[in-house]
Amino acid sequence: MRAHRAINLWLGAALVLPMIAIAAISLIWTPYDVTLLDVGNKFAPPSPSHWLGTDQLGRDVASLLMSASVNSLTVAFVAVGMGGSLGVMLGLLASAFGGWVETLVMRLADLGFAFPALLFAIMLATAFGPSLSNAILAIAFINIPVFARVARGAANQVWTRDFVLAGQAAGLGRARLTFDHILPNIAAPIIVQATIEFAVAILAEAALSYLGLGAQPPLPSWGRMLSEAQTLMYLAPELAIYPGLCIIIAVLGFGLLGDGLRDVTDPRLKQVRA
Amino acid sequence: MQVILLRRTMGFVLTLIAVSVIVFAVMNVLPGDPAITILGIDSTEDARAALRAELGLDRPVWLRYLDWVWHAAQGDFGTSYFFRVPVTELITERLPLTLSLALAGMTVTVVVGITLGMIAAARHGTFGDWAIMLFSQMGIAVPAFWLSILLVLLFAVGLRWLPPGGFPGWDEPLLAARSLILPTTALALVQSAVLARVTRSSALEVMRLDFVRTARATGLSRWRVLRRHILPNALVPIVTIVGMQVAAVVTGTIVIENVFYLPGLGRLIFQSIANRDLFTVQALVVLFAAIVVTANFLVDIAYVLIDPRLKGRMT
Amino acid sequence: MIEANDITVRFGTAEALRGINLTLSPGQRLGIVGESGSGKSMLGLSLMGMLPDAAGMSGQIRIDGTDMTGAKIASWRAIRARKVAMIFQEPLAALNPLRRVGNTVMEPLRQHLGHSKDAARARVLQLFEETGIQDPVAKFRQFPHELSGGQRQRVLISLALACNPKVLIADEPTTALDAHVALRITDLLVRLAEERGMALVFISHDLAAVARTAQDIAVMYGGEIVERGPVHAVLSSPHHPYTQGLLLARPALGAGHLRERLPVIPGTVPAMRDLAVGCRFSGRCAVELPHCATERPASRPVGAHHDAACHRIGAAT
Ligand SMILES: Nc1ncnc2c1ncn2[C@@H]1O[C@H](COP(=O)(O)OP(=O)(O)OP(=O)(O)O)[C@@H](O)[C@H]1O
Numbered sequence A: 001m002r003a004h005r006a007i008n009l010w011l012g013a014a015l016v017l018p019m020i021a022i023a024a025i026s027l028i029w030t031p032y033d034v035t036l037l038d039v040g041n042k043f044a045p046p047s048p049s050h051w052l053g054t055d056q057l058g059r060d061v062a063s064l065l066m067s068a069s070v071n072s073l074t075v076a077f078v079a080v081g082m083g084g085s086l087g088v089m090l091g092l093l094a095s096a097f098g099g100w101v102e103t104l105v106m107r108l109a110d111l112g113f114a115f116p117a118l119l120f121a122i123m124l125a126t127a128f129g130p131s132l133s134n135a136i137l138a139i140a141f142i143n144i145p146v147f148a149r150v151a152r153g154a155a156n157q158v159w160t161r162d163f164v165l166a167g168q169a170a171g172l173g174r175a176r177l178t179f180d181h182i183l184p185n186i187a188a189p190i191i192v193q194a195t196i197e198f199a200v201a202i203l204a205e206a207a208l209s210y211l212g213l214g215a216q217p218p219l220p221s222w223g224r225m226l227s228e229a230q231t232l233m234y235l236a237p238e239l240a241i242y243p244g245l246c247i248i249i250a251v252l253g254f255g256l257l258g259d260g261l262r263d264v265t266d267p268r269l270k271q272v273r274a
Numbered sequence B: 001m002q003v004i005l006l007r008r009t010m011g012f013v014l015t016l017i018a019v020s021v022i023v024f025a026v027m028n029v030l031p032g033d034p035a036i037t038i039l040g041i042d043s044t045e046d047a048r049a050a051l052r053a054e055l056g057l058d059r060p061v062w063l064r065y066l067d068w069v070w071h072a073a074q075g076d077f078g079t080s081y082f083f084r085v086p087v088t089e090l091i092t093e094r095l096p097l098t099l100s101l102a103l104a105g106m107t108v109t110v111v112v113g114i115t116l117g118m119i120a121a122a123r124h125g126t127f128g129d130w131a132i133m134l135f136s137q138m139g140i141a142v143p144a145f146w147l148s149i150l151l152v153l154l155f156a157v158g159l160r161w162l163p164p165g166g167f168p169g170w171d172e173p174l175l176a177a178r179s180l181i182l183p184t185t186a187l188a189l190v191q192s193a194v195l196a197r198v199t200r201s202s203a204l205e206v207m208r209l210d211f212v213r214t215a216r217a218t219g220l221s222r223w224r225v226l227r228r229h230i231l232p233n234a235l236v237p238i239v240t241i242v243g244m245q246v247a248a249v250v251t252g253t254i255v256i257e258n259v260f261y262l263p264g265l266g267r268l269i270f271q272s273i274a275n276r277d278l279f280t281v282q283a284l285v286v287l288f289a290a291i292v293v294t295a296n297f298l299v300d301i302a303y304v305l306i307d308p309r310l311k312g313r314m315t
Numbered sequence C: 001m002i003e004a005n006d007i008t009v010r011f012g013t014a015e016a017l018r019g020i021n022l023t024l025s026p027g028q029r030l031g032i033v034g035e036s037g038s039g040k041s042m043l044g045l046s047l048m049g050m051l052p053d054a055a056g057m058s059g060q061i062r063i064d065g066t067d068m069t070g071a072k073i074a075s076w077r078a079i080r081a082r083k084v085a086m087i088f089q090e091p092l093a094a095l096n097p098l099r100r101v102g103n104t105v106m107e108p109l110r111q112h113l114g115h116s117k118d119a120a121r122a123r124v125l126q127l128f129e130e131t132g133i134q135d136p137v138a139k140f141r142q143f144p145h146e147l148s149g150g151q152r153q154r155v156l157i158s159l160a161l162a163c164n165p166k167v168l169i170a171d172e173p174t175t176a177l178d179a180h181v182a183l184r185i186t187d188l189l190v191r192l193a194e195e196r197g198m199a200l201v202f203i204s205h206d207l208a209a210v211a212r213t214a215q216d217i218a219v220m221y222g223g224e225i226v227e228r229g230p231v232h233a234v235l236s237s238p239h240h241p242y243t244q245g246l247l248l249a250r251p252a253l254g255a256g257h258l259r260e261r262l263p264v265i266p267g268t269v270p271a272m273r274d275l276a277v278g279c280r281f282s283g284r285c286a287v288e289l290p291h292c293a294t295e296r297p298a299s300r301p302v303g304a305h306h307d308a309a310c311h312r313i314g315a316a317t
């Protein structure tokens, strides 16, 4: 049972860590300059010099994929970071005050679920024009209600624990208790959720960029590479394969990592195992 | 029961209103001047002033909002600045396609997802279970638009069995249906993978309960126990996910229509973004968000219908 | 009715049941007592072909003339409800919460006996009358959570009786009920067994309930039947040290549960895999002999239809 649980974690890490490493490397080095066009050498097949061949403009596909991973990871990090922090703060607020504050925050969170990232991105694109930052905002936005719910649920449990009650009895204020006791104790579920939302965010960025609502040329992005490849499907079908595989690896990796972390940290599951 | 329904309905209406406020605020108020949104920043001040007068954009914000909501509630979303026809007309022309796609996608999702999930649960721990879970794990990670491209590569470019995209119109129902096969598959495959997982785990939880043992002790067949005893009791989490999937499938049509060049509402949204057709996009966003909210509302009601124990308790 | 020979149930290497022999004739009422974990439920389930997947079973079982030894699941399904039926401890949990209880009871009638809707309905109302459910027509349409504990157990009994089984296995049917309701349910089971000529296996912690319900009693310990015989014989002159301990543990034949009284027998039931290969009771037994832990005592007659499995029997007398 233990081994089975850990598999998710290790498998996730085995997919995610190399990807992060590759993204980091591509910041300082890629096999070819991704802005370098070599139209004479377009649609080159995979070869020792171009591992995955070249695209319609003669750019090195492997280098493009590497650079695009930076884009995916950055977008996910920024969006989940922004939306997550805001959501967690709202959740903590709801939990600390209870009563109408809690009701209000949770109702707002419910409302947030009425707007999938795509709808939000569409609104922003119409109002301000399509851009990567609008895509990030849209993805961040859908993370707010998710994290608000998770944080509030976890925090509500911690508020009933003895050491918090003791703190209350000692006259500590809500803000103090929240930051000193509640927040550290809900870190585990928050991190688990963040890992899972990372996967969701990567998927969302790819979709938005594919639709033209995210990364704009010439910024390399898996989603955008796919939309370009789609128009060349009869000429070079393989160009539509690689970016998709990258997306799957990233999404699967963070998804498994999140599942694995939850299995490892969730005390409820631990009890079952014992 | 009536009280619950009334409260839920009130909450539903309030949510719809809140949704309209948000959409209006984000699209009409945040950018500052809708005239610039429509005409672009390089437009002349004269042109903008003329447009403001024409569309009544010079009135106070709250009045514009009330005016918009008031007419929208009656099915009038204004006139498309680009097409120069009523937005409602644009929508009703394209609605049948999007609706068919969404309904087909939902149907396939529910049928395939629940069936696979129940099979996996019934064959818990066997190869079949493992295979279904692998499919489901993959399905969740595969972006629908990439799956679409793969399907097109395989069935249109490679095998040439099905058209790669486009829509022949409803005059040829068979051709129309044919052109919806790949889009429906792309839309439903991912969602059914999600549903299969939820169905499986929910069914496995229910399987451990005592009344399942009673049903087995009554000599009922495995299949009957599964369908008539386990499934209904596993339904609450399933319905919750299905409700969320309505949202995913409906917004998924936006993506899929663009992958397959289907002239539905999703295409219209993107044309309208490109055309800076503010009122059309605004109407469509509200429409889609309303569908999502309605799906959630129906799920809330479905809980009560599924579980008689909730009737007394839910307030 | 039922003939079971040398039934052994294993979970891996641990034996949850060891060498159980059991015969039941029509109309016979057998009570089974024993501490928690002694294998009472396992025995009941093995007679239904409903052991957990992880369990391995050996031994022969004949039910109403049909050899069920090594039977496939389909053969078991064919006799469940129609030949053997079982009711369980928690009536609320044992009923599908989303179904009107009438529909639950109708299901086997429609499935197995091919009754029409109306015929099945009429039969359900009849069963409800028979099991003493007041106002059957109204109860038919209620959900389990709307009924009282006693009513729920009566519904379960109706369900078990629907296809006129030859044997009814009742696994602690009264444990979850109030004392006075429990009494009525046990009396109902006795009446039904007598009226229908149905054999009854009554599993309980409660010696008093067993004494009231059964003609014969089997005492289980560590997956074995250590003593069995007519109720009065076993209770008035217990021969197995474990049975003696049980009876000592109770001041009188009141309504007492073994679970509460047991501390009088020193120690607790060891985990299944820690049980001695010889007598299961060795280690806790006050009169243990040197070879008890390694040699399995055979079952020996100690009176009319009364036998017990202990090395002391015969040796001490
Ligand atoms: N799935 C299983 N895997 C391993 N051992 C099991 C399993 N199910 C039951 N057992 C063991 O089988 C033994 C007999 O259990 P059983 O439920 O028959 O006891 P019981 O006499 O009915 O007890 P109770 O009075 O608590 O109902 C117990 O020791 C239990 O631990």
Ligand code: SF4
Binding pocket: C240, C241, C242, C279, C280, C281, C282, C283, C285, C286, C287, C288, C289, C292, C293, C297, C309, C310, C311, C312
């Ligand atoms: S066989 Fe030995 S250990 Fe077992 S009950 Fe008899 S005396 Fe005690």
Ligand SMILES: [Mg+2]
Binding pocket: C040, C041, C042, C171
């Ligand atoms: Mg038991």
